[in-house]
Amino acid sequence: MELYGYKCKKCGHLHYPYRMVCKNCCKNEHNEFDPVPLPRKGKLLTFTILHNPPSDYEVVTLGLGIVELDNGIRVTGQLRIPNPKIGMKVRGEIDVVHAAEYDKQYGMVFFKA
């Protein structure tokens, strides 16, 4: 499984998350983006430890952070890092980030690199 960025077919600008019109050239007519797998390595820009996660997360605390990947794209993801620090190197894996009854959602989970 991969997390995809979306590359504009007109100007090559890479977006994450998906948007329908390119932020750079504003020239897309219909779905003119190529999906590109995002790199897994990056550095932690900021983070929080959430002590009251939403009710369907069966954990006591939830680590969340914004990571700048090696290609400059930023991704919000869950952290499985004991003592996170701003600027630390991290690596991402695709894993279950939210499990509702019959519906698992996958996303980026970060570990210490």
Added chain:
Amino acid sequence: MRNVYVVGIGITSFTRLEYPLAEIAAYPAMMAMKDSGISKIDHLYVANMGAGRINQQTGLASAVIDTLSLTPAGATAIENGPASGASAIIQGFQAVASGMHDVVMVTGAERMREVNNLEATDFVATLTHPLAEYIYGVTLPSLAGMFTRLIMEKHGVTSRHLAMVAVKNHANAMHNFFAHLHQPITIEAILDSPEASTNNPFVAEPLRFFDMCPVSDGGACLILASEDVAKKINRPKIRLAGLGQATDTHAVQERKDPTELLAVRGAAAKAFEMAQIKPSQVNVAELHDAFTILEIVESEEVGFFKKGEGHKALERGDTSLTGKLPINPSGGLKAKGHPVGATGIGQAHEIVTQLRGEAEKRQVKNAKIGFTCNFGGFGNNVCCLVFKRED
């Protein structure tokens, strides 16, 4: 464009209310009608965020106008996240300024305590990006926590500064009958004492319990009218002189510099330009302190203080009730409360009360120009308003 005046105001207590949502919207509307002596309106705007999701009620505007027996006047509900209130005021302004209507009512209401706190937080979190934020368990407190950590690194804001905002706003709310929290707090109890970590546990590090606004029910209402109508009403002339709205990326991660709140900056600049005043001329302001950090950063972004110096102004006491520019004399969202859809109208209610000179123990002296900042999303949709007393 015609001039638009606030001729009547009304508000409920921001607290847990045990009556239906339509009545929470209608009660402040009745107060505003009594306040202005107006009994007939051209249009009703109802600001609300959660009726469909947490109260199982849609089409709220129809319910409210009928509750008030004001049919067949037009009625529209407006949902724009936590900025619904000021968004509805902007719509009402446009209707009167354009000449389409002479008298409109803008009422906001929310009944969030119908669900528990976790469900209420989850409901507000649905305004985050569905795939890039929400699925990870991102909530508004967690976005605020990540934002706070960056501001602390960059500008040297500390937990003590955040606690000072909470202490100030709780103290102001003691003089506001309608405030949710009538609970004076001290830095010692929430930060320094051995019991502080019990009194004030972490919610979204580095933010603690007393950095968060409460979950409130509540409603607030303004009646807006043209100059001709306002002239006939024997109340102080408060003109809605400037309005500005701006947006930013949906997902917070996409912002070039995540420590900047560009939508706040843009909305404030537009509002000041329209009102033809400078930020330094403002006498009293209500800023959207859903989290203590936001009062500090918004006070910089709207132009009251230089970037990175909001916490220094706070330290000097500039923003306290007797300071140079009192911020959140009502208690702010922090202590007055945050019934999301009603909040922007609640802020305007406080400013009009201040400019009328009717704020009693929390009155800011000689207040002639007031400002509100209503912050939607995590800074992705922001409305700012400037009010001027004209007599």
